[in-house]
Amino acid sequence: xxxxxxxxxxxxxxxxxxxxxxxxxxxxxxxxxxxxxxxxxxxxxxxxxxxxxxxxxx
Numbered sequence: 675x676x677x678x679x680x681x682x683x684x685x686x687x688x689x690x691x692x693x694x695x696x697x698x699x700x701x702x703x704x705x706x707x708x709x710x711x712x713x714x715x716x717x718x719x720x721x722x723x724x725x726x727x728x729x730x731x732x
Contacts, residue, residue, distance in 0.1 A: 691719075
């Protein structure tokens with residue numbers, strides 16, 4: 675699979691999610707105190723990304 679979500683623990687001990695495409699990090703989330711928060715973030719992204727507005731800041 676060329677894309678995936680990864681849950682990892684940062685240096686501060688918080689759980690974060692990063693989305694990778696072809697091994698390149700596309701984005702990462704804020705930190706969560708527990709892994710369940712990171713998992714909820716993934717589910718929220720999957721649910722709402724199709725509705726995301728596109729803004730051209732140019």
